[in-house]
Amino acid sequence: MANSFETHYYPVFEPGFFEKHPELLGPFIQDAPDYLRKQYQERREIIRRYEGRVTWPVVVGRGFCGATHPGAGNVFATVLSGGDNRIYNSDCLYVNPAHNVFAIADAPGASIFSRDIFEKLDLCLKTRPVDDLETIIDELNAGAGGGECAALSLVHFPRNGDLALAFVAGDTYLFQGNVVHKRISRIEGPARFFGSSHDALEPAHVGMAEGDFFIIASDGISSIRTNDEETLEELLLSHAINDIEGFAANVTKRCNRVSRQKIGQREVSTFVSGDNISVLLVYPAAGVPGSDSVILGGYAEVVEAEQR
Numbered sequence: 001m002a003n004s005f006e007t008h009y010y011p012v013f014e015p016g017f018f019e020k021h022p023e024l025l026g027p028f029i030q031d032a033p034d035y036l037r038k039q040y041q042e043r044r045e046i047i048r049r050y051e052g053r054v055t056w057p058v059v060v061g062r063g064f065c066g067a068t069h070p071g072a073g074n075v076f077a078t079v080l081s082g083g084d085n086r087i088y089n090s091d092c093l094y095v096n097p098a099h100n101v102f103a104i105a106d107a108p109g110a111s112i113f114s115r116d117i118f119e120k121l122d123l124c125l126k127t128r129p130v131d132d133l134e135t136i137i138d139e140l141n142a143g144a145g146g147g148e149c150a151a152l153s154l155v156h157f158p159r160n161g162d163l164a165l166a167f168v169a170g171d172t173y174l175f176q177g178n179v180v181h182k183r184i185s186r187i188e189g190p191a192r193f194f195g196s197s198h199d200a201l202e203p204a205h206v207g208m209a210e211g212d213f214f215i216i217a218s219d220g221i222s223s224i225r226t227n228d229e230e231t232l233e234e235l236l237l238s239h240a241i242n243d244i245e246g247f248a249a250n251v252t253k254r255c256n257r258v259s260r261q262k263i264g265q266r267e268v269s270t271f272v273s274g275d276n277i278s279v280l281l282v283y284p285a286a287g288v289p290g291s292d293s294v295i296l297g298g299y300a301e302v303v304e305a306e307q308r
Helices: 022-031 034-048 072-081 113-127 130-143 219-224 232-242 247-255
Strands: 005-011 055-061 064-069 086-096 101-106 151-156 163-169 173-178 183-186 204-207 212-217 258-263 266-271 277-282 294-302
Touching (some): 034 072, 055 294, 064 086, 064 247, 064 294, 072 086, 086 113, 086 277, 101 212, 113 294, 130 151, 130 163, 151 173, 173 232, 183 232, 212 219, 212 232, 232 247
Antiparallel strands (some): 005 055, 055 064, 064 277, 086 101, 086 294, 101 151, 151 163, 163 204, 173 183
16 A cells, blocks of 8 residues: 655745845844854854754654744744754654544653654554554553553544544644534544543543544644734634645744744744644545655754855
8 A cells, every 4th residue: 555645844944044034133232241142143144054954853744744843933042042952853753644633642742752752652553453453552551561552543544433532631732623504613522631640531531523623732732823813723723724735834834933022012023822833734535545644743853054
């Protein structure tokens, strides 16, 4: 059975990005004490060397699209601060078309625990039937140790039946929408995170209708909003209806845009979000089974600046 998706990588900062947005460094230099100002002036030149070198992936298949991004503001601040230039993306997404399992995990802080969850889940699904998914999730949850935890949203679409199986733990998002009726609602879960070994994660059994789609996202998705009058649900629904295949890429780009914001008595340019951002849209009716799975994100990567 052929693979049913493609993965493409895009730069966090396009070539020429900082020439186009020189004002981004202004607030850092202007507000810094004297002993830091020289450092920021030097980093002004260094950060340009990262253009095209830090990337984020978009995965697209029949009936789904997803993306995970380390956060442009997060990368920007990491490079400016110096250190070992270790770029973290604690978010991780999992796509398994062969078993119709789609998920996003978000471990708090600088952690790669979210990838560990999906590597173990993927191994289980290679050796056990997907009908055991609820038991597998409980076993992985109970087996998490060392104080590690993560927010998790996962949805599974059985081949037979009209009920989706959904797990939601912590502050990741899971939405159910419909392109025919142009509506969307959030599927809520418990506040406790995956890794609470004393708790079983209770799944929700969600009915599906013609035209239904599902959106899974980490909490970084909230930066898509530009004012208090726009709801997250309305914005996600609008993007899904306008371009369902390009949804993940378009939403991720919007969350990492540069915006003018008023701070005190002055306006400054800044990145809308400094958080990792991951999003998956699944349109079950258009899905075609594949033979492989993919795990993206959940890494700590040292990125060297290109010498110019």
